[in-house]
Amino acid sequence: MRLSELQKNVPATVAGVVDAVADDAIARRLRELGFVAGEPVRIVALAPFGGDPLLVQIGSTRFALRRSEAARVTVADADGAGA
Amino acid sequence: MSTLQIALVGNPNSGKTALFNRLTGAHQKVANYAGVTIERKEGHYTAPSGRRVRVLDLPGTYSLDAASPDEAITRDVCLGRHPGEPVPDLIVCVVDATNLRLHLRFVLELKALGRPLILALNMIDAAERRGIAVDVEALSRELGIAVVPTVAVRRHGAQALIDRVDAQALPAPQAHPVADLHAEVRRILAAAVSSARDSAATDQAIDRIVLHPVIGLVILAALMFVIFQAVFAWATPLMDGIEAGFGALGEALGALLPDGVLRSLLVDGIVAGVGGVLVFLPQILILFVFILVLEESGYLPRAAFLLDRLMLRVGLTGRSFIPLLSSFACAIPGIMATRSIADPRDRLTTILIAPLMTCSARLPVYTLLIAAFIPQRAVAGVFNLQGIVLFALYVAGIVSAMAVAWVIKRLRRDRSEHALMMELPSYRWPHARDIAIGLWERAMIFLKRVGGIILALTVLLWFLSSFPAPPDGAAGPAIQYSLAGRIGRLLEVVFAPLGFNWQICIALVPGLAAREVAVASLATVYALSGNEDGLSAIVATQWSLATALSLLAWYVFAPMCLSTLATVRRETNSWRQVWIMAGYLFALAYLASLLTYQIARWLT
Numbered sequence: 001m002r003l004s005e006l007q008k009n010v011p012a013t014v015a016g017v018v019d020a021v022a023d024d025a026i027a028r029r030l031r032e033l034g035f036v037a038g039e040p041v042r043i044v045a046l047a048p049f050g051g052d053p054l055l056v057q058i059g060s061t062r063f064a065l066r067r068s069e070a071a072r073v074t075v076a077d078a079d080g081a082g083a
Numbered sequence: 084m085s086t087l088q089i090a091l092v093g094n095p096n097s098g099k100t101a102l103f104n105r106l107t108g109a110h111q112k113v114a115n116y117a118g119v120t121i122e123r124k125e126g127h128y129t130a131p132s133g134r135r136v137r138v139l140d141l142p143g144t145y146s147l148d149a150a151s152p153d154e155a156i157t158r159d160v161c162l163g164r165h166p167g168e169p170v171p172d173l174i175v176c177v178v179d180a181t182n183l184r185l186h187l188r189f190v191l192e193l194k195a196l197g198r199p200l201i202l203a204l205n206m207i208d209a210a211e212r213r214g215i216a217v218d219v220e221a222l223s224r225e226l227g228i229a230v231v232p233t234v235a236v237r238r239h240g241a242q243a244l245i246d247r248v249d250a251q252a253l254p255a256p257q258a259h260p261v262a263d264l265h266a267e268v269r270r271i272l273a274a275a276v277s278s279a280r281d282s283a284a285t286d287q288a289i290d291r292i293v294l295h296p297v298i299g300l301v302i303l304a305a306l307m308f309v310i311f312q313a314v315f316a317w318a319t320p321l322m323d324g325i326e327a328g329f330g331a332l333g334e335a336l337g338a339l340l341p342d343g344v345l346r347s348l349l350v351d352g353i354v355a356g357v358g359g360v361l362v363f364l365p366q367i368l369i370l371f372v373f374i375l376v377l378e379e380s381g382y383l384p385r386a387a388f389l390l391d392r393l394m395l396r397v398g399l400t401g402r403s404f405i406p407l408l409s410s411f412a413c414a415i416p417g418i419m420a421t422r423s424i425a426d427p428r429d430r431l432t433t434i435l436i437a438p439l440m441t442c443s444a445r446l447p448v449y450t451l452l453i454a455a456f457i458p459q460r461a462v463a464g465v466f467n468l469q470g471i472v473l474f475a476l477y478v479a480g481i482v483s484a485m486a487v488a489w490v491i492k493r494l495r496r497d498r499s500e501h502a503l504m505m506e507l508p509s510y511r512w513p514h515a516r517d518i519a520i521g522l523w524e525r526a527m528i529f530l531k532r533v534g535g536i537i538l539a540l541t542v543l544l545w546f547l548s549s550f551p552a553p554p555d556g557a558a559g560p561a562i563q564y565s566l567a568g569r570i571g572r573l574l575e576v577v578f579a580p581l582g583f584n585w586q587i588c589i590a591l592v593p594g595l596a597a598r599e600v601a602v603a604s605l606a607t608v609y610a611l612s613g614n615e616d617g618l619s620a621i622v623a624t625q626w627s628l629a630t631a632l633s634l635l636a637w638y639v640f641a642p643m644c645l646s647t648l649a650t651v652r653r654e655t656n657s658w659r660q661v662w663i664m665a666g667y668l669f670a671l672a673y674l675a676s677l678l679t680y681q682i683a684r685w686l687t
Contacts, residue, residue, distance in 0.1 A: 025150065026502050032146040033504065034185050036265040044287060048296035049392040053401070053503055055294060059184040060283040062290075062507040064388045064401065069504055 003056065003065075003073035006043050011078040014039045014058070018072050027072050034058050035073050086127075086135040088169060089248060090160055091203075092193060093177035094186045095143030096508050098205040100124075101235035102177055103140035106245070110520055114378035115511050116405060117143060118423030121153040123160060123168070130249040139171065142422075145185075147192055151425040161196065170198070173248065177203045180210035180217055180232075181509065183276055187268045190226065191261060199255050200228050203244050207232040209509075214278060221275035228256050236514065286509050290385070299389050310373045311474040314366050314446075316467050321365035329358030330617070344549075351610035352545030353538065356603035359618060360537055363447045363599070367529055368522055370443060374412060375521040379513035383408065384505060391503060397485045398492025400424065400501055403433040407484070410440035411477075412525075414647045418654055426501045432491050434654060435664055438647055439484035439640065441477050444598035448638045449476055451602055455623040456631045479639050483671065532597060540593040540600045541607060548589070548611050562611045581637065581673070582630040582680035586612070595645055598638075629683035636679040640672035 006012055017035050019027045035041070035058060044062065045055035053066045091099040095117030104111055107126030112119060124140040141160055142153035149155040156165065163170035176193050178186035193200055202222075210217060223230040231247045234240035261267045293299050333354040340346040377383055383405050391401030402424045410417030417437045424430040441449075453469050460468050547567035554564065562568050570592065571585035578588050586608045594601035606618045622631070652661050 020500075026500070026504070028148065029145070029150055029502070029504055032148070032188065033506075034188065034265065038269075039265075045290060045294040045388075046296065047294075047388055047392055048300055051296075053388065053391050055290070055388060055507065057283070057287075061182055061185045062283070062286070064384070064391065064503055064505045064507060066391070066395075066503045068500060069502065 001075055002071045003041065003043075003075050004054070004067045004070040006041075006075055008043050008046060011040060011042050012075040013078055014041050015074040015076050018074060020068075020072055024072070026069055030069065030072060033063060034061065040078065041073075041075060086137050087130075087173065087248070088137050088139070088171045089173045089175055090139040090141055090171035091175050091177055092141050092157060092161060093143060093203075094145055094179070094182070094189055095506065097143060097177045097179040097182075097186060098235045099143060099177045100140055102175075102203060102205060102233060102241055102244070103138055105235050105241045106136075106138050110524065111140065112521075113517065114375075114383075115381040115508050116378065116384045117506050117508070118153065118405075118420070121419060121422040123156055123165075128245075130245060132249050134249065136248065139168075144189070146189060151423060153422045161193065161198075173199045173201065175201055175203050175244070175248070177205050177233075180204050180207045181213055181215060183217070184268065184272060187226075187271060188264050190228075191264045191267055194226070194228065194256050195261070197255055201244075201247060202226065202228055202230040203241075204230055204232045205235055208234045208237070213283075216277045218275045218277075222271065225271040225274050226256075283509070289510055290507075293382070293385055294388060299385075303386055303389055306377075308474060310370065311477060312467060312470045313373070314369050314470075314473070316470060318365040318369055322362050325362045325364070326358070326617070329354055329361070333358070347549060347611070348542070348545055352542055352607055355606040355610045355618075356541030356545070356600075357533055357538055359603045359606035360447060360533055360599045361530075363443075363450065364526065364529060366446055366450065367443045368526060370446075371412065371522055371525045372518065374408070375518045376513045377408075379511060379517060381508045381510045384507045387505065388507065395501070397489040398432055398495075399436075399488050400426065400429045401503055402505060403429060406433055407437060407440050410437040410442060413442050413444065414438045414440065414644065415650045418647070418650050421654070428495060428497060429501055431655065431660070432488050434651060435491065435660070435667075436484040436487050438644065438664070438668060439480045439487065441480045441639070442598070442644075444644070445638050445641060447599045447602040449473060449635065451605075451619060451622065452631045452635055455619050455626075456628055476635060476639060479636075483639065487667070487671075532599070536597050537600050537603060540597065541603050544589070544593055544600075544604050545607055545611070548608055562608065567608070580680070581676040582627070582633040582684070583637075583676075584626075584630070587630075587634060594641075597646075598641060598644060627684075628687055629680050632683045633676045633680035636675040637672050640668050640675060 014035050014037055016037050017027045017030045039058055041056060041058045043054050044057045047053050053064045054070050056063050056065050056070065091103055093099050096115065100111050100113045100120050103109060103124065103126060104113065107128050109126045111124055120140060120142045126138045128136050128138065130136050139160065141157040144154040144157045147158045147161060149158045159165035160168050161174065174193055176190050178190060190202060204217065204219065207217065219230050219232055229247055231243040233244050293302060333350050336354065337346060337350050340349065387401035387404035390404055394401055394403055406417045406420040409420050414437045417440065418434050421430045421433045424433060453472050457469050457472050462468050462471060544567060548562050548565050550565060567589050571589035574588035575583065575585045586605060589608055590601045590604035593604050609618060609621050648661050648665060651664055652658060
């Protein structure tokens with residue numbers, strides 16, 4: 001599942017970040033920001049006007065990500081099942 | 084002994100600049116959002132051993148793989164590639180103790196450089212309050228570098244760092260490559276950090292309300308509205324006091340001095356001109372109280388989050404919000420703040436529309452005209468009609484900016500994805516001391532402008548308006564025969580369709596250098612024309628409503644501010660952008676004033 005498809009306040013675990021284009025700078029920065037396999041992640045808020053961007057909490061850090069950015073992050077359920 | 088060179092490096096919003104200020108006694112701007120520092124800043128202090136230490140404060144970055152112009156500065160200094168900047172003898176990596184999971188990754192990246200490195204574990208007090216226990220010795224052992232706890236915002240909060248830097252041995256860490264930085268971070272966290280409970284609970288509770296899709300927007304709108312109401316309503320008594328003071332000073336000087344050139348220069352030129360601008364100090368300070376509190380609290384990135392979608396639709400990004408909000412104070416810091424926008428297209432659009440945000444230098448013009456033409460009466464019991472008009476003028480600027488951004492977006496060929504990826508910091512109580520320092524500095528900037536460029540231009544304008552003297556037996560006030568009078572008449576040809584009289588045309592010229600001077604100039608011009616009344620009374624009786632509205636419309640766009648254009652040239656490194664900006668602003672200003680004047684005249 002992609003992070004952009006995750007429901008609000010449902011805990012999940014990052015599986016990885018997928019490059020959307022070749023040499024994807026956005027994907028690289030996401031990895032640097034800590035979106036790496038095994039990290040707990042959760043969507044804590046949706047912006048007005050169509051729920052984009054998302055407010056994503058990873059550890060105790062919160063990032064505003066656009067849906068297109070969050071779509072690069074793959075997640076699994078918090079217990080590790082169903083990637 | 085040679086000077087020791089140290090550089091403060093770390094993630095955005097980890098408190099590097101607060102630490103820099105604590106070490107060097109400087110007053111660099113600090114606030115609670117990522118990307119406050121956009122340039123390298125240098126300072127000095129003397130260590131207890133007597134050694135001189137040169138401290139470099141660098142923009143925050145998440146990685147040495149820089150994504151924006153400000154991050155590139157930090158990368159270049161750390162790698163010794165920055166022209167004119169030696170490789171630092173010691174890198175002090177500043178981390179936020181409440182956010183180690185994110186910040187330690189960058190520490191490991193710096194450690195891999197193999198240069199002398201120590202870790203300043205900042206905000207250790209906040210970590211304790213949140214129930215995060217950091218074992219400093221274990222952290223130091225696992226990282227293989229010295230770790231010193233600091234509280235940059237507290238007196239003596241950097242003492243441990245000063246002592247450690249002063250210790251002679253500063254060994255470089257073993258730079259053995261780490262395959263997976265995140266796995267290493269997790270290992271170190273497990274060994275050195277324990278968190279009792281969900282450390283972000285307070286932030287989450289506040290965010291549930293502040294970021295709510297409906298309530299959040301209502302709060303944002305209400306906040307903005309209250310600011311404009313306050314700027315008008317709270318400042319009035321103070322402004323009346325300053326105005327009365329300068330009136331009395333002018334009269335006293337007038338009575339003391341013999342009639343002649345000196346009296347004219349002092350009373351009509353300096354007192355009328357400088358007093359006309361100084362009166363706006365209370366409004367500017369009230370505006371800044373709000374801006375500073377918002378900056379310190381951590382609310383601004385939240386506002387950016389709420390507005391990102393709307394801004395994206397017109398071709399901007401939520402990240403444009405903070406530079407644009409700074410532009411309400413002055414477009415120059417606003418344009419410089421765009422350096423934290425990674426996408427060059429977003430950055431250029433933000434720069435081009437920044438001057439449409441109503442800067443504080445326009446406030447005097449607005450206030451003068453509103454006070455003269457808009458009755459002071461309550462609307463719906465609580466709102467002040469003048470405050471509502473002021474709010475509407477600010478909104479007009481914002482709406483035009485959105486429209487311009489939209490046009491730029493349509494004209495652009497490159498439609499590839501724009502990035503947001505913005506960190507939302509923890510909320511923080513603003514420190515009264517920081518707010519006070521911020522206000523004091525803002526007041527000093529304003530007073531220096533008044534004492535410097537505004538005073539100089541006022542004197543110059545008085546000179547141009549007084550000479551050459553009228554021929555013998557001339558009818559009408561002397562100013563009509565002066566150089567300024569002739570220039571005004573010449574410009575009037577161009578601006579007559581907008582309803583501007585020759586006095587306004589004169590005032591527009593020095594307004595190029597500083598917009599506030601337009602008001603000072605009007606005061607001087609009318610004082611020299613033999614009017615004894617205050618400027619507000621003159622404007623109310625001698626101008627038509629259509630002219631006043633037209634001038635307000637002109638100042639919504641106010642194309643002419645030379646320092647802004649110079650900043651655009653420096654930031655974009657292109658004259659083309661400067662001409663585009665000046666051209667489109669002038670065209671919009673002329674068009675808006677023309678329409679306003681003709682329609683208002685037709686209606687009244």
